[in-house]
Amino acid sequence: MAIDIQDALFEADDMTLEDIPAVMEIEKTAFPIPWPEQAYRHEILENRNGYFIVVRLNKAATAVETDQRQVSRKLFGRLTGRPSRTVAPRPILGFAGMWMLVDEGHISTIASRTDWRGRGVGELLLVTLLREAQRRSAIFATLEVRVNNVVAQNLYRKYGFTEVGRRRRYYRDNDEDALIMTVENFVEPEYRAQLDALEQALRAKLARQAA
Numbered sequence: 346m347a348i349d350i351q352d353a354l355f356e357a358d359d360m361t362l363e364d365i366p367a368v369m370e371i372e373k374t375a376f377p378i379p380w381p382e383q384a385y386r387h388e389i390l391e392n393r394n395g396y397f398i399v400v401r402l403n404k405a406a407t408a409v410e411t412d413q414r415q416v417s418r419k420l421f422g423r424l425t426g427r428p429s430r431t432v433a434p435r436p437i438l439g440f441a442g443m444w445m446l447v448d449e450g451h452i453s454t455i456a457s458r459t460d461w462r463g464r465g466v467g468e469l470l471l472v473t474l475l476r477e478a479q480r481r482s483a484i485f486a487t488l489e490v491r492v493n494n495v496v497a498q499n500l501y502r503k504y505g506f507t508e509v510g511r512r513r514r515y516y517r518d519n520d521e522d523a524l525i526m527t528v529e530n531f532v533e534p535e536y537r538a539q540l541d542a543l544e545q546a547l548r549a550k551l552a553r554q555a556a
């Protein structure tokens with residue numbers, strides 16, 4: 346059975362300037378050394394080799410969340426005497442970014458909202474970046490990850506990344522080492538087939554979650 350993205354609770358989309366405040370909220374909870382807001386403005390407005398995305402709640406799910414928020418807003422308005430906003434933006438559940446460095450798709454950041462973890466947001470972000478790297482003719486994909494960040498490493502290993510090196514004391518906050526992870530067979534048919542299978546399984550999982 347074909348899985349339609351519209352069936353899913355959330356979907357990937359390009360990051361826009363309007364998304365930056367929500368991205369910063371997630372950024373601050375996800376990373377000990379958050380990127381400044383200006384970095385995202387630069388990526389969106391100026392870096393042609395950058396590809397930055399968000400995962401948004403889908404329209405149907407947003408309508409439910411908006412209804413619940415409107416009840417809270419009406420209550421807030423009654424209690425404070427201040428008017429409440431009526432149009433809510435579609436909530437952002439995670440974000441990610443990649444730089445195309447010649448023939449390398451370098452994943453520079455990825456994070457999901459704490460209350461949405463374990464539901465496929467990180468995976469959807471990663472698969473979307475890898476698809477874009479393929480589209481831009483990357484011949485491999487690379488990233489750095491903290492040695493103690495087992496959750497993120499599991500996600501990357503699931504998508505074929507393996508450890509190829511280490512940067513000593515790479516992270517300034519605690520001098521933690523970074524693992525360098527790469528998908529070496531990125532352009533080979535076996536990897537394309539693996540990515541297709543993983544994406545199909547993910548889309549089926551997202552559709553089941555939405556049902």
Ligand SMILES: CC(C)(COP(=O)(O)OP(=O)(O)OC[C@H]1O[C@@H](n2cnc3c(N)ncnc32)[C@H](O)[C@@H]1OP(=O)(O)O)[C@@H](O)C(=O)NCCC(=O)NCCS
Binds near residue numbers: 375465491499
């Ligand atoms: C890493 C991160 C993006 C994963 O996002 P997520 O939305 O929870 O991930 P998903 O639900 O899509 O899970 C995908 C895979 O990640 C791994 N994973 C997720 N949660 C895990 C957990 N609690 N324990 C172990 N592995 C886990 C699994 O391999 C999982 O695949 P599975 O569902 O087949 O087991 C998220 O934990 C995060 O934002 N962490 C803080 C920021 C960060 O460390 N970013 C990485 C920087 S290198």
